Amino acid sequence: MNKFEQLLRVNHIKVTPQRLRIVEELYGHVHMSIDELYQAIKKKFPTISLATIYKNINAMIEKGFILEVQIPNQKSKYELVKPSHSHVVCQTCGKVEDITLDLDTIAHKAANLTHYQIKEEALVLSGLCPACKAG
Ligand SMILES: [Zn+2]
Ligand SMILES: [Zn+2]
Numbered sequence: 001m002n003k004f005e006q007l008l009r010v011n012h013i014k015v016t017p018q019r020l021r022i023v024e025e026l027y028g029h030v031h032m033s034i035d036e037l038y039q040a041i042k043k044k045f046p047t048i049s050l051a052t053i054y055k056n057i058n059a060m061i062e063k064g065f066i067l068e069v070q071i072p073n074q075k076s077k078y079e080l081v082k083p084s085h086s087h088v089v090c091q092t093c094g095k096v097e098d099i100t101l102d103l104d105t106i107a108h109k110a111a112n113l114t115h116y117q118i119k120e121e122a123l124v125l126s127g128l129c130p131a132c133k134a135g
Helices: 003-010 017-029 034-044 050-062 104-114 130-134
Strands: 066-069 077-080 086-090 096-099 124-127
Touching (some): 003 017, 034 050, 050 066
Antiparallel strands (some): 066 077, 086 096
16 A cells, blocks of 8 residues: 555555545645646546546545645645645746745734634745746
8 A cells, every 4th residue: 555545545545546546636736726726637547527627626624634725816726735834836837836924913813803713824825926926
């Protein structure tokens, strides 16, 4: 049993070759849109449909195993669930990177302003990545 199969099993997700492939791709690329995943998975499973990928992704989101990262003006990216973190996004090439920020002060302020109980602290910051800035 490889580590991806083990990951699925400990999260009580039924192991299928397609799901294993999705997890492997996300592990390798960190953040992928549904289209990027579709292109990657199709190489190994030429008959797989976009709907099947959506169905598998959603099943794994429900189990709390995959996270949908919603990005303004861009299609969502998907990633394997990790400790809470923020994202920087390039507005030109769409590259997404993880960043760990201390958001306690912001969360505290937000709670005071809105009277919400803040449970998750994550931000999406966007701009130009070093490559696009240079280009
Ligand atoms: Zn860029
Ligand atoms: Zn991330």
